[in-house]
Amino acid sequence: MIAKIPNQVVFVVDDDASMRDAISRLLNAVGLTVQTFASARAFLNRRLPDVPGCVVLDVRLPGLSGLDLQREMVERGIHIPVVFITGHGDIPMSVQAMKAGAVEFLTKPFRDQDLLDAVRSGIQLDRKAREERAELAELRDCVRQLTQREQEVMSLVVSGLLNKQIALQLGTSEKTIKIHRGQVMRKMRATSLADLVRMSQKLGLALISHKPCKD
Amino acid sequence: MDQIDDKSLELERLPHSKTKLDQKASKRARDELEQQVNERTTQLSAINTQLINEIAERERAEIELTLVKDELAADLKTMLRLHELSTRLLKSTELQPLLEEILDATIELLNADFGNVQLCNPQSKALEIVAQRGFKPGFLDHFADASQESRLCDRAMSQRARVIIDDVETDPHFAPHRQIAASVGFRAVQATPLFSRNGEPLGILATHFRQPHHSSEHDLRFLDLYAHLAAEFIERKRAEERLRRNEIYLEEGQRLSHTGSWAWNVSTGEVYWSTEMFRIFDLDPDIVKPGYPDVLQYVHGEDRVRVKKTFEDAVREKKEYELAYRIVWSNGTIRYIHNLAHPVFDGNGTLIEYVGTTIDTTERIQAEEAALKAHQQIDMILESISDNFFGLDKEGRFTYFNPHAANQMRALGRDPDALIGRVAWEEFPDMPNKENVLRALSERVVVVDELYYAPLEEWVENHMYPSNDGGLVTFQRYITERKRTEEELRKTQDELAHVTRVTTLGELTASIAHEVNQPLGAIVTNGQACLRLLSSNDLHIKEVREAVECMIADGIRASEVIKRIRRLLKKSKGGKSSYSINDNIREVLALTASELTRNRINVRTELADDLPCVIADRVQIQQVVLNLVLNSKEAMSAACWQPCELLISTEHAESAIVVTITDTGVGIAPENRERIFAPFFTSKEEGLGLGLSISRTIIESHGGRLWSKPTQNGQGTTFKFTLPLGEDR
Numbered sequence: 001m002i003a004k005i006p007n008q009v010v011f012v013v014d015d016d017a018s019m020r021d022a023i024s025r026l027l028n029a030v031g032l033t034v035q036t037f038a039s040a041r042a043f044l045n046r047r048l049p050d051v052p053g054c055v056v057l058d059v060r061l062p063g064l065s066g067l068d069l070q071r072e073m074v075e076r077g078i079h080i081p082v083v084f085i086t087g088h089g090d091i092p093m094s095v096q097a098m099k100a101g102a103v104e105f106l107t108k109p110f111r112d113q114d115l116l117d118a119v120r121s122g123i124q125l126d127r128k129a130r131e132e133r134a135e136l137a138e139l140r141d142c143v144r145q146l147t148q149r150e151q152e153v154m155s156l157v158v159s160g161l162l163n164k165q166i167a168l169q170l171g172t173s174e175k176t177i178k179i180h181r182g183q184v185m186r187k188m189r190a191t192s193l194a195d196l197v198r199m200s201q202k203l204g205l206a207l208i209s210h211k212p213c214k215d
Numbered sequence: 216m217d218q219i220d221d222k223s224l225e226l227e228r229l230p231h232s233k234t235k236l237d238q239k240a241s242k243r244a245r246d247e248l249e250q251q252v253n254e255r256t257t258q259l260s261a262i263n264t265q266l267i268n269e270i271a272e273r274e275r276a277e278i279e280l281t282l283v284k285d286e287l288a289a290d291l292k293t294m295l296r297l298h299e300l301s302t303r304l305l306k307s308t309e310l311q312p313l314l315e316e317i318l319d320a321t322i323e324l325l326n327a328d329f330g331n332v333q334l335c336n337p338q339s340k341a342l343e344i345v346a347q348r349g350f351k352p353g354f355l356d357h358f359a360d361a362s363q364e365s366r367l368c369d370r371a372m373s374q375r376a377r378v379i380i381d382d383v384e385t386d387p388h389f390a391p392h393r394q395i396a397a398s399v400g401f402r403a404v405q406a407t408p409l410f411s412r413n414g415e416p417l418g419i420l421a422t423h424f425r426q427p428h429h430s431s432e433h434d435l436r437f438l439d440l441y442a443h444l445a446a447e448f449i450e451r452k453r454a455e456e457r458l459r460r461n462e463i464y465l466e467e468g469q470r471l472s473h474t475g476s477w478a479w480n481v482s483t484g485e486v487y488w489s490t491e492m493f494r495i496f497d498l499d500p501d502i503v504k505p506g507y508p509d510v511l512q513y514v515h516g517e518d519r520v521r522v523k524k525t526f527e528d529a530v531r532e533k534k535e536y537e538l539a540y541r542i543v544w545s546n547g548t549i550r551y552i553h554n555l556a557h558p559v560f561d562g563n564g565t566l567i568e569y570v571g572t573t574i575d576t577t578e579r580i581q582a583e584e585a586a587l588k589a590h591q592q593i594d595m596i597l598e599s600i601s602d603n604f605f606g607l608d609k610e611g612r613f614t615y616f617n618p619h620a621a622n623q624m625r626a627l628g629r630d631p632d633a634l635i636g637r638v639a640w641e642e643f644p645d646m647p648n649k650e651n652v653l654r655a656l657s658e659r660v661v662v663v664d665e666l667y668y669a670p671l672e673e674w675v676e677n678h679m680y681p682s683n684d685g686g687l688v689t690f691q692r693y694i695t696e697r698k699r700t701e702e703e704l705r706k707t708q709d710e711l712a713h714v715t716r717v718t719t720l721g722e723l724t725a726s727i728a729h730e731v732n733q734p735l736g737a738i739v740t741n742g743q744a745c746l747r748l749l750s751s752n753d754l755h756i757k758e759v760r761e762a763v764e765c766m767i768a769d770g771i772r773a774s775e776v777i778k779r780i781r782r783l784l785k786k787s788k789g790g791k792s793s794y795s796i797n798d799n800i801r802e803v804l805a806l807t808a809s810e811l812t813r814n815r816i817n818v819r820t821e822l823a824d825d826l827p828c829v830i831a832d833r834v835q836i837q838q839v840v841l842n843l844v845l846n847s848k849e850a851m852s853a854a855c856w857q858p859c860e861l862l863i864s865t866e867h868a869e870s871a872i873v874v875t876i877t878d879t880g881v882g883i884a885p886e887n888r889e890r891i892f893a894p895f896f897t898s899k900e901e902g903l904g905l906g907l908s909i910s911r912t913i914i915e916s917h918g919g920r921l922w923s924k925p926t927q928n929g930q931g932t933t934f935k936f937t938l939p940l941g942e943d944r
Binding site: 015016018019021022023025026028029030060061062063065085087108109110111112115 | 728729732733734735736737738739740741743744746747748751755758761762765768769772809812813815817
């Protein structure tokens with residue numbers, strides 16, 4: 001069988017083999033691709049496919065617990081959404097999990113629909129996050145092409161200043177600003193000022209705090 | 216000379232008578248005269264010769280006389296000398312100086328250079344040198360080695376006659392000893408045998424000379440006299456010594472046996488007491504003169520009349536008598552005396568005296584009394600103890616019953632007196648511990664057993680001790696009451712153990728719920744997956760089958776958890792079974808796995824594979840393991856900064872199984888190390904504080920031990936418990 005790169009993957013981490021298999025079976029039944037892990041360590045040690053996904057994670061694991069793994073993923077920059085399942089959940093634990101960004105906290109036995117919904121929304125979240133991350137990366141590449149002066153002009157343009165005002169602020173001629181502005185629009189591949197404003201919003205503080213590139 | 220002078224005078228007177236006659240006559244007369252003269256001369260000559268002969272004879276006679284006189288004088292001198300020597304011998308009070316004196320005198324007498332005295336050993340009959348002068352040790356050694364026949368002295372002894380060798384170089388008899396003689400330095404030797412008065416050979420008196428020597432008849436005669444004298448002295452001295460030794464032996468014997476002897480002369484009233492008699496009566500022989508009836512004053516007042524009567528009756532009837540009585544010493548000490556006496560008669564049947572022995576029996580009587588007392592005491596003890604006491608000989612025959620044991624025999628319908636001498640297991644074929652009795656008898660070891668004896672409806676405990684005579688002494692105690700108490704105690708303990716088990720499980724509720732929930736969750740999820748698979752257009756028979764199989768397995772798993780809990784909640788019936796201790800540990804870990812996981816405790820097990828089975832109350836031992844595991848968990852959750860690891864290991868050590876549970880928890884303060892096993896000692900807020908106390912009770916009731924110690928690296932605690940393996944292993 002030729003391995004096909006799936007559109008999305010669900011990672012199931014549970015030390016209880018039968019629970020792991022049951023979840024896997026359920027997810028397979030609705031056409032989801034599943035990878036199972038018996039421990040947090042096994043999960044961390046595996047190179048994960050670069051597709052949208054979701055982690056179904058048992059809170060109570062031997063060694064590194066579910067909550068530990070959640071923390072570790074954040075630290076390692078693994079942005080896959082987590083759906084917690086627990087045999088005997090308590091409120092403080094679920095609060096802690098949700099605060100750390102869990103998609104859902106399910107208590108075994110759970111309704112299949114609840115799990116599927118949580119998994120789907122997790123995947124959806126991941127997909128969206130991935131798209132945003134991709135867009136942001138693209139924008140950052142564009143910003144990196146701007147000269148320091150062009151970056152200054154861009155931040156002043158998106159803050160709503162007119163060319164004349166910018167020229168005054170930067171102590172140069174309005175004509176020069178116009179040329180910079182045109183360069184910014186071209187390099188940023190912005191179709192309109194509104195587009196550029198949206199882009200800068202996406203880049204957010206990143207742009208303002210961004211140190212100009214040496215090129 | 217005077218005779219010759221007389222004759223010449225006669226010749227001068229002759230011429231005067233011739234002148235009165237004529238010439239013729241004168242011539243004739245001259246012729247006659249001449250003839251007469253010639254005749255006369257011849258006569259005279261003959262007389263002269265006779266005279267000379269006479270004179271010579273006389274001279275010889277005179278010389279002879281002188282010689283006889285000298286001889287007499289010498290004999291006299293010899294007699295005087297002998298007298299002197301015998302006087303010297305008389306002065307010797309001991310045998311040895313006497314022998315030396317004899318030897319010295321003999322050497323002096325014969326003008327010898329060396330000498331020795333040899334006496335016959337009365338036992339070996341061999342000659343032994345008892346005194347010697349002038350010999351070097353080498354000669355004495357030769358003497359010891361020489362064979363009987365070749366020895367000069369032995370020859371003298373066997374021939375009962377003196378042996379004289381004037382020169383050892385020429386005497387052929389002496390040839391074998393020449394070298395010795397040369398090395399000692401003598402050339403001549405004589406050996407004179409000594410005989411006792413009745414002719415028994417006593418020994419040899421031998422003297423040796425540096426030069427060849429021939430002793431004179433006189434000297435030898437004198438030597439004979441002296442030897443006779445010496446022999447007599449030696450014999451007498453030996454007899455004296457023997458007598459003295461016998462006296463010493465007798466006195467020593469009397470002293471040692473506390474036996475005195477005495478004699479009472481009936482006619483004179485004179486009394487003789489041996490030394491020991493004085494000692495027995497504690498009297499000084501120099502001060503007190505024994506006599507009758509004075510002696511009665513020493514007799515104990517209560518015995519005096521009886522003693523007097525017995526003695527006087529015996530004397531009157533001239534009979535033997537035997538008498539035991541007490542005497543009182545001057546310091547008040549009472550001594551026990553035993554007296555035995557018999558009369559002695561002369562040839563006419565007249566009673567002369569009484570001789571008797573008196574024995575101080577105080578020590579013996581005291582020892583007998585002490586023995587009797589000890590015996591009575593033992594009897595009293597054996598009778599007073601409430602145990603049954605049996606004696607068995609080495610064949611297993613009854614030798615003794617104390618009163619309790621005798622009562623038991625009667626209770627069993629047996630006559631204890633008739634059972635003495637009968638073999639125990641033949642009389643009681645239903646004896647439940649015959650094997651133990653035989654083992655104690657054959658292996659000579661102490662055997663203790665406990666058994667229920669149905670005919671008596673009693674539990675008994677038997678202590679069988681091998682006795683010195685090869686048999687057994689057995690103490691038997693009724694322990695039915697104790698057994699009942701023990702049983703009640705055990706029940707109480709079981710109840711308590713049960714209560715704590717329930718409490719412990721209460722603590723584990725959350726964990727147990729998780730253990731049940733886990734398979735239930737899997738079942739539900741699998742069921743849901745099945746429904747989805749079934750509702751889809753495709754037939755997923757394989758997947759559905761798998762799911763259902765998993766659901767069944769999980770259902771069983773859930774019920775196992777429930778069973779496990781029910782087992783722990785069940786009341787123990789105290790029944791023991793044979794199983795592997797590892798099962799206990801696996802079950803406990805199955806129950807507590809999620810609890811341990813939740814507390815981030817890593818569990819490691821090192822369970823020995825080939826453990827022999829223990830015979831134990833499975834539930835109770837499981838409770839102990841559970842308790843220890845939960846204690847460790849508690850200790851480790853209190854020390855959350857450390858990596859938490861719980862290590863459980865089992866091993867087979869000699870005649871026991873050892874279970875070790877080590878945690879990396881907070882450890883136990885040294886002052887609490889024993890207190891943790893005390894009831895109601897707890898470090899937990901909700902704990903009863905009975906867990907370890909009950910755990911220890913359980914382990915000890917199984918004959919094992921439970922203890923704790925700090926881990927080797929000082930972090931955490933190690934709990935260990937042992938369970939002994941059965942004797943049949």
